[in-house]
Amino acid sequence: MKKAYSGIVLMLTLLLTVTGLNQGTAASKVSLTKDEIYKISKEATMYGYPTVEFYRIMYQQAINTSDSQYKAPFNQIKNIAEAAGPKDNGIQTINADTPYSYLWLDLRNDAIVITLPKIEKNRYYSAQIIDSYTYDVDYLGTRKDGNDGGSFLITGTKWNGKVPAGIKRTVKVNTDFVYVIFRTQLLNEKDLSNVSKIQTGYKVQTLDEYLGNTANVNKKVSIINWPPISKEGELKPENFYNYLNTMLQFMPEYPDEKTLRAEFAKIGIIPGKIFDMSGMTPDQQKAMAQGIEDALKEIKTKLEASPDSKGFFGTKETLKNNYMIKSMAAMGGLFGNIEEEAMYIFYLKGSDGVIYNAGKNNYILHFDKDKLPPVKAFWSITMYEKESYAMVENPLKRYLVNSAMIPDFKKDKNGGIDIYIQKTSPGKNLESNWLPAPNGEFYLVLRAYLPDKALIDGSWQKPELQINKNK
Template structure:
């Protein structure tokens, strides 16, 4: 069974969706399930709903828990190892987070005009983890504008002064808005000035009209870290389902959820299940988590497929889940390509306690991008930034002081100890243990998107 699951995962990552594997007959309730079915349904349902629960985790931390609110910006500086709200944060484009509840009325996002050489984008995702829009440099230029954030059922007229409507499949929408840091920390005041000009307001406030009646109050469940690996996970899924507009393409996946007893707005009651079925559901969850872990270190993972819209991902639930698992709020390939680097040139997992590593780009062969590229270092399994004595968490073509070799090539050093004062300008410190890297490419050339320009592999240089 395990081998079959991995084979299916390989097919999905190659481009097929799980809808192609739909079963001809799905059990109607837990009482009709065999243990084997329960395990498979739990696996499939966990993969299907993983973004729903983990986006709730992020939303809870940024908009629901005490001190936070919907429609309120959370502007950050450069990321540090203390930032653990999301996995695989970057250190090149300081983040601005916000969430809106559009049940009562749409909201309006206002983007300021900024300097033409700086990259910015306000990426918006729905609760399924689909990327639904990216107002900013790539799609709209740097002139700013207003954008309507609406629910899936909103059908009003587009007001004057609004560039376009942004809508997903949920009434809860979240953004990670990125503002490029140019050159280093000395540019942070300019980034903060831009961040303060991002604006969110209800449509009625934008129009100066009477606001509608508020949406019904919600009793938001407290998120507890680790719940995603326990039976409590299914309660979060059931809680989030009422905020989703069902898509006909998900009918089979929703039927499997129902067969497990997971229903919109109702607590999941595992104690009512036959013990063998309950155990099988728990095993199915562990199967899915193991699958995520396995793909997280697989060099064949296609980062261009793990982030996308409903139009590009469809029912490819595995890739959608992997995007959330490996880098929640990752962006679509037209904005940025994230080349995963889990292994070295010999095929071994990266480990700063065993080796030093280098990557060398021949002259003129650095990643082809419109904006910039950067390597970011993460400790595993957490996929958080690595604390180090020089407080450097990424290295890029914009890193101050970076040096090329005499022949014009560029060598970067990835290791725990300093490679020497003369090379520290090109050093990204690694942990004294396992690590994982991402090469981010902003405004990537087509050769990066189609894989012609592959992820480089670090060369081990010593014990």
């Protein structure tokens, strides 16, 4: 349903260590009916899809050094002082407002200290901390800590040491593998050198390094033989559930999920075990595959009916085990922010239910002078091609319009702004207001960073995208 992911075909004959997937003996015969298997498989897909997506990105960015999306090994930060574009297609619906710094943490061996530099007051920055369940555990930066910087301690499931002096705040994470996404606001096209300077101030150290315990700095952690992401068939049960089993061994079971995990174990979803369907009949195997397929179809259908991201992202406590919502978030905007940090408002189809198509129509998005998105930081509107979830190449190399461009927009006689959404230029005199579209189906995402109350409570309503009948 999405583009094929990079990687190599999964080999189940890998020699695996105790911290990888355990081969074990051949699977025993499964006594469940095909209807029972279908039901469990569908429920397990709703539960596990976000974690499998977490694994896919982690494998691309931190494990597979030959992948085009590779960033850096675990516990090392990768700064990219440029806005994302069409080539950054590993994460669906990626933003182009805030150049990223990428950090994958392995917390099995030691806690990690992240240090942020002090920056100017008018710039937004953040470090979003995401666990393997894809819960947003916490944030460092502008909203919670201001712009004065400082050092923060990130601890995993087994750490119970003493917090050292100089630590501004401690964040405890309930999984061993963690993703930290740094976002640094780009104020304008000439601002990249300033962003780069800020990024070089992001510092990552193990706690031993921070404390100067040189004897412990090079202590080894057990090696994991990660199952490669399959280029084709990543959603087949033997692949999908292997990725899930791999990750679950590093994700301590929540007490309120004990019954659910026991149910999944009936079909071989067991932390650290290779998923083996050899004990199932062909009909049982077909029912399992159908459960995955139907779950993903249902997720996609519900996602496309959603007007915005309200309630999509959050902590374990705020999402309250709503696995459908978590999967919708993973499919439509993996690793999105909680609404206090940013809101995402979707333009997926018109009021007539028809998907927007710039191959057939030109469009206008009009904002009255006093009806721009209400934010404390900034807003943007980004263009994406419908099927790839990625940005679109265009002659202006412009993938979004945002609040920083307001002084350059042409205004109507009342001070309002028309944004032209179309595949060809609306004319040189209007190109400042042009957001180039693909020659086909597309969708838009309006991002609002540090949204005001009017956005969060719904009293501000987005303007509708209209067909431009004059062009």
